[in-house]
Amino acid sequence: MADLARKRNEELARILHQLGWSPERLSREVNLTLPNGLAISSTAPYKWRDRGMVPRAPHDQTVCEVLSRTLGIAVTYEQLWGRMGGNRGAKxxxxxxxxxxxxxxxxxxxxxxxxxxxxxxxxxxxxxxxxxxxxxxxxxxxxxxxxxxxxxxxxxxxxxxxxxxxxxxxxxxxxxxxxxxxxxxxxxxxxxxxxxxxxxxxxxxxxxxxxxxxxxxxxxxxxxxxxxxxxxxxxxxxxxxxxxxxxxxxxxxxxxxxxxxxxxxxxxxxxxxxxxxxxxxxxxxxxxGRLSPSELALQLGRIARAHGRRGERAEAEAAADRAFRALDGVPGHRQERADLDGMVGEAYLYLGEHERARVLLAGAVAVLEPARARARALLMVRLADSYRRTGDQEDAARTADRARRLAAGMQSERVARALRDFDSATRAG
Incomplete structure (x- = not known):
């Protein structure tokens, strides 16, 4: 660890305040992620926050990963440590x-x-x-x-x-x-x-x-x-x-x-x-010309969802139309069509088109096989969120409970984060 600048790390302090975490809580979360031989002391995060010290690898990147998982957005190395000492820590x-x-x-x-x-x-x-x-x-x-x-x-x-x-x-x-x-x-x-x-x-x-x-x-x-x-x-x-x-x-x-x-x-x-x-x-x-219909539909569905995330309705619908046309009349692609329904349903959810989103999301959940449990759980949370946004709290709670039962024991931070976000939004509402 290098005491490169005795100044407060305001970005780390801001994130800890947002999470309601003490430095001791950060040390516990970091130690849960690292092997036992690399554990840090409970006082180390105080030095990072209050004295501007920068942890060495792998602790520097581990802190970024822990905070990224918890916040649900990327916390980058440069964001957290870049101003505190430059060129030290992770390679x-x-x-x-x-x-x-x-x-x-x-x-x-x-x-x-x-x-x-x-x-x-x-x-x-x-x-x-x-x-x-x-x-x-x-x-x-x-x-x-x-x-x-x-x-x-x-x-x-x-x-x-x-x-x-x-x-x-x-x-x-x-x-x-x-x-x-x-x-x-x-x-x-x-x-x-x-x-x-x-x-x-x-x-x-x-x-x-x-x-x-x-x-x-x-x-x-x-x-x-x-x-x-x-x-x-x-x-x-x-x-x-x-x-x-x-x-x-x-x-x-x-x-x-x-x-x-x-x-x-x-x-x-x-x-x-x-x-x-x-x-x-x-x-x-x-x-x-070298992709199969299902491969082309998958990638176009991803493009449609990305445009929906940005609020680009025309572009999202154009990509979705191309994707559905790629699968039209092609037998044996029931699971691929369900995947596509789910992605386009998410795009419409981002665009605020809840009726269209729910038809597609519910259809995908009904068709996806039990072996695709992680994808089904994620789409159930998206469906529950659509119900919540339109005031249908009973269907929202019931669908979210289905997702929780399906996700029990599942090793997926994406699913866990989606459920946490849904619960936080429900409490706030």
Missing amino acids: ILSPGLLTDPWTADTAQTALREAGVHGGPVRLTALFRGDELEQAARLWASPPPPVTGGEGALRIAPEQLVDLRLGYDSKQRLERACGGGLILDPARAELAMVGKLLELGSYGEPLGRELYAAAARLARLVGWAAHDMGYEAAAQSAFVAALRAAHVCGDPRLGVSVVGCLVVQATHSAGGRGLDAVAMLAAALRAAD
Whole structure:
């Protein structure tokens, strides 16, 4: 810890006052997140707040993550510590996380960082339009050569099958039980795939398949981290997934990763979601004609929800119409249609169109399978919030209670935060 400036950290003091937390409460919450060997004293937050001291890694980023989860909006490193001592504490993964050369070597570096448990990473400004535009151009360029593959560890195609089975099982658990259940195992498996890329013996075709497996795992790590409110870790994992998808040469996989960034940007502070939407629109153009109807509908639904969040009715409805047309007449997409109904329902909820929102949200909740329990719980809370906003307190309470029963034991900070926000709004009303 470095006593860099003996001045009060007004931003930390403001946030603690907003939460009604004492410094001792902050130390308890931080220690619940960290391994036992990294616990801090109960007096450390007093020094951070009152004397301007800046904690070293990983405590600096852990404080940001704890406050972000509790507030429901991102608390960035620069916001909390940037004025207090500059350049101390957490390391930046890369000053050009999106714009560093898009090579196999930089993809391996990003994957290695994303697979480190609790690695200290600042919340970077990924959603700046200039960097996103440049990244979209680089990502859409032809894949780079696969370097490496000259190690002594022989990689067999059968191992790729095992990796895919492991990914599928973790994804099912995440959808049913929340990201907290699978985050650490998925990180460990991503680190293992990184070792295979580093130490393995493989030719170009097998190498590209390995990068595809790494991209899927990094995307899952990012999604699980986002579900738990670890937004900085989610961003670094998503960018690692995007880089690995670029190396493997699969534009469909890359589009899916950019779509995850859109979801994160849509719900982040600062209203920057449409910058990421511009990147997704560029990705969709780059992958034109190569996406399946369900893949296209998913990404267009995410765009519609992001526009709804910003109050852009015409743009939201145009994206929603394109999404529904993509699935029209295509059999076997009942779950995908329910997903789309849920996203467009959320868009209408943001736009204040409660009747249209409720029809879509209720339809999605009724159709989504029990294996999609996390998505169903989130949509139930959205539906309850719509009832609350229009004065139907009985239906609001009943729907929220259904969501609570479904979410019992679920390891999802997104669901927990949505329920907390609903309860706070109900009390305030």
